[in-house]
Amino acid sequence: MPTQTSWTALESHRAWLDRGFTNVLWFVRGSIVPAGGFAYLDRNRRPMAGRTPELFLTARMVHTAALGHARGLPGCGGLLDHGLESLLGLFADTAHGGWFSRPEERTARKSTYDHVHVGLAASSAVALGHPLADRLMARVVEVVDTRLWDESAMALRESFASDWSDSEAYRGANANMHGLEAFLAMGRATGDAVWHERGLAIADRIINRNAREQGWLVPEHYDHDWHLLPDYNKDRPDDPFRPYGATPGHSVEWARLLIELHDSQLVHGPGWLVEAAEELAARALDDLWEADGRPGLVYTVDWDGRPVSTTRLHWPVCEAIQASASLYRTTGNWHWERWYRALWDHAAAFFIDAEGTWINELDDDMHEGGTVWPGRPDVYHCGGALTGPVLPRT
Template sequence: MPASGPTPGVPDAGTTAAAEERLLDLVTRAVDPAGGFGWLDDRGRRTPGRAPETWVGARMTHVAALAHLRGRDGAGDLVDHGVRALRGLLRDDDRGGWLAVADRPEGPKDAYTHAFVALAAASATAAGHPDGAVLLDDVLAVVEQRFWDPDQEMVVEAWDAGFTTLEDYRGGNAAMHAVEAFTAVADVTGDPRWTARALAIATRLVDGVARAHHWRLPEHFDARWVPDLEHHRDQPDHPFRPYGVTVGHLLEWSRLLLGLRHALGAGAPGWLLPASTSLYDAAVARGWHVDGAPGFVYTTDFADVPVVRLRMHWVLAEAIGAAWVRHAVTGEPGALADHARWWDHARAHVVDADGSWRHELDARNRPSAHVWTGRPDVYHAYQATVLPSLPLAPSLVAAARAQREGRGPAA
């Protein structure tokens, strides 16, 4: 990764450190004394009476583990708090797996949640938490038994609470986050099986489905992974399964493919880099400033017409991260210019004075709460903030550990 002196458009180390500390303060504010991490409102206060959600807690634990690897004071205590909740409050000891929400034992058990538990466990293990490896072994056993389909070489989506009935739906969102988690797991365990599984998922969804749809990646599938292009047409702003093409996922995939390429080294398939570039270019051409106002629209249809014009903070954060990694891999000045442009947009419209990111804006870049209320998630913002100060690696977990071991730029 280029690291010789200040780079125009890239925040300096002091600015990055200050932004990182403000985001970590939000993780601290989210701590629920009863266990896990709560849902933050627009003023950064934990929402009283709202039970901890596992995907939020796992993401917060992952962020805390990265921060601990980067030497941030207090981050180790946050990792410990998160791991204890993932091994206790949020775990279903009777039927196995993890609850989606702490107070809903009869709710479904889904691959999305378990992917983030695996990511948190890998991160905690890399950060040296004494129970990290136990948590990691536990979640990988559940993933192996319940969520990995060896015939399709893909993850299934969701079971009922007792793992007796499997939903017919298959989702690209959960599969994408499985790629992220599996790459991190491979980094921590050294087991190439997880990298191979990440590649199998990426090959099917990106080299297969996205390419066949001219880089308009369908998100919804039946049990045999046949795309359902009409899914949720009547509910286009669904928070987890929106209709059409989710622009931010094209950017997220673009970054993850480059991490997978790095993990595979000389054995990486030749399609990974051009596919990453194509997804990035498609997201920018079809999602950025396409409706007369700056910002990325949330979704489009399969003719590239914007459907949900809300601006989600996580999409902008993924654009920032994807631009940086593309520049780090290719040296393209245009990607670095994009990185600077989108940081400028974030500072102008999304990042508050206290360092938190407004979760959602309307089509005119005004604060909105149509799909999401509050600000529960620092995961995307934190990763976008720290990426330029990390060495290039298969996953952020590997990058932070390499940095700690003196194999990359200082934090």
């Protein structure tokens, strides 16, 4: 029987990934808004009417541009510099600390989801030795330690009034998942084990306890004491941040992050991390793929695994690609290599356009849609799919 070789070990596949990453960075190269931040683009690379620069999208651009700059891709340095200057300038709340989600909305609530993305951006800049990185990282650490982190719950709070009063009586898995992602990066960037310890505590609560109890569907919504709210937003199935039910894309995203925790050099990862990563990925891919009879992952399902929102988004596919690559590399189980190949075939068939850039959302006819996330606002998820599978383990 011939020896089987993972696609990630093939030079031809790695070259294909490199071309794809170059293509998506080409797509956003003209998105700089001179006053600060980046334009929210449509399918033709034009700024979408009525959309202004947003904090989490700016932070994601910094992270992705840092990946490109580290690979020697021309043009990424300008994106990186502009993004960091925007985070330290236009978006920064000099009166109360932290950042504005939209600079023109200075009295709007402060979102943990948005803020932890700044931690990811700062970490990526620190890894490059960027001259602005340490200043940004110091601000992130101060905000997380004094505002966002709840030591009694060992998890992140959700949102606040603009002056940090009025902590919202809601806790969300989404903000905590991206908090885990940021904490993993911050730990690698600073060498401080506290970030991976906090990340492990988040994962233990939401995945090892709560998702395990729900048959490996991830409970997303909780009250301020972390009691599950299973019917939260039942009338808003297409909400972009807090949809009702379980989100299969988040299951595979958590799986990717659990493997990163398992690989951590700063904490000893318990055995359940790999077990849970496999269970989450299996629930999403083996059980919920084509849940409504059409190719791919639906946006959300109910607690019995029945489809709720049947919209197809690109990011669950991107996260599943990264998770399956990580799981194969960790377990050696060819099942995950088969999924890795099938997911890329699916992406090539439905999400990657003729110019090599990515469609953000598909409608019920598997054509470009715009119900949940219209346009093509960022390249963070597809950038991860195109780089993550071949990044060295740390």
